[in-house]
Every structure is written in structure tokens, then in C-alpha cells.
Amino acid sequence: MKTLSIVVPVYNEEESLPLFYKTVSEVLAGIPAQSGLIFVDDGSSDGSLDTIRALAEKDSRVKYVSFSRNFGKEAALLAGLRAAEGDLVAVMDADLQDPPDMLPEMLSAIEEGYDIAAARRITRDGEPPIRSFFARLFYKGINKISKTEIADGARDFRIMTKQVRDAVLSLTEYNRFSKGIMGWVGFRTKWIPYKNTKRLAGETKWSFWKLLMYSIDGTAAFSEVPLHIAGAAGILFFLISLLMILVIIVKTLIWKDPVQGWPSLVCIIFFVSGIQLFCAGILGEYLAKTYMETKKRPPYIIKESSPDK
């Protein structure tokens, strides 16, 4: 029988955890795999860790690691994957937005020979329309400018083989963007569609601002096109300036009429310096990422983990 490790990132999910555990246990009872849960407490400030400890106490299939502070979901996923030793590894959220009853279907996809079975939202119901709009825009944009396929609507909810898990862990970058990493490693993926479900309790930890920053991180991690755009903008402006010089020379020679006054000048200065700052900003974004990578800081610090039994 295959072993399945389920990685669950947890950040302030005290209200969801008991029902999550109950629902998942019920589903696990019916699947032909020996399963274990790995909770990664991402520095929760509520009673999540106590709940997890209690679960680990009474159920030997439950393991956990707990971070010294909140390091973000990406770090939590990394820690969970590192701790997952099963032949198959699943990743799912603690808020039951990833329906556990999809696990059997995912498992049978793996049995069929797929390396990854992943959930893909076909609707974004229950999400603010403005958030859906920008999310769609982001996926369209990033897939145009990145060679790596980043699937729209894909969640982190998936089952992968040990081979895929090892491949994901072989990417040692500090700036982790799971959706990109999963696309980058390749393998055969079966996409299983499902309808978006509302969070069980609590609130999403992703504000609009956090999502925007995350999308910028993802873009910088999986595309160099913004840098080329900066270069292309430089060339374009050089060509435009040549044209303008020519026009002014000709106008002055024929009509003795150089272009008038400072309004035009000021507009041009503002416009061009705006573009310059924008391009410097793009450069800065990549530089900042490189800076963080060269520091080689660990992506998380573990404060406590479940006692070995």
C-alpha cells in the first residue's frame, strides 16, 4: 500500500482546524493509502498550535512543525514538503476551501499514471469581482511573458509523486512562487475542475495589496521580460528623440521657427523622467530579489516540531 503525506499550512486557523481534521479523517478512512497529516504552523498567534499539538497527541498520524514567526505560506509549504516522506505528497489548505472529497479522485489519477493531480477552479464565485478581474489579468499577462506555464485557477491543492516532490525541493531559491515552480518542474498533470467554495471560518490572509506584491514577486521570479521592456523603452525613446531633433532642425531651417517655449519642454522632461524611474524600478525589483538570494537566509525558522514516536 502506498503512503500519502498531506501537508497543511496553518496560519491562525483555530476555528477551522477541528472540522478540517474531522472531514479529512473521514475521507482518509475510505482511501487505499496509509496516510499522515503534516501541519505546518506558520507562526499563528491564536490557539492553532495548541489544537495541532492536541491532535498529534491523540493521533499518531499527525505530525507538525511550528515556525518562530509568520514566514508566509510559501515557506510553510517548503517546510511541509521537506517533512513529507510518503510515496505520495498532498498539499491542502486548512480552511476546507480545498474539498477533501477530491482526494480519492486525485489518487486514482495518480494510479492511472499521472505524476501530479491538481485542483483547478472553474469559477471564482464568492470572491470580490475586482480581485477576480486582476487575478485573470495577472495570469494572462504572466503567461504571455513567461516560458513557464502558470495555470489560471490552479490552487496549491494537489497530490504529487515523491519524484515531483524531490524535483520541487531541488529548486533552492529563496523567493518561492509555488505556482511557477510547479509549472517549471513539468511532469504529467491531471487537472481536476471544481467550483470555488467559501472559506469555512476566519478570513483570507491575502489582502489586495499582499496579492499585488505576490504577483510582482511571481513575475520577477519567472520572467525576464520586464527587463527587456526597460531596454526596449530606452531604444524607443532614443529613436523618438532623433526624430524630434530632425523635425526641429528642418522647421528652424525652413520656417525659422523652433518649437515654442517651456510647456512642451516641461511635459517632455516629466514624461521621460517618469519612464526612466519606471525602468529603474524594474531593475530595482530584480536587484532586490538577487540581494535576498545572495544572503542565503533560511526561508523559515522552526521553533518546535512534533516529538518522534
Ligand code: UDP
Ligand atoms: N497560510 C499560511 N501562512 C500565511 C497565510 C496563509 O500558512 O501567511 C495558510 C492558511 O492558513 C491556509 C492557506 O495558507 O491554510 C491558504 O490561506 P488563505 O485561505 O488565507 O488563502 P486563500 O484561500 O484566500 O487564497
Ligand code: MG
Ligand atoms: Mg482559503
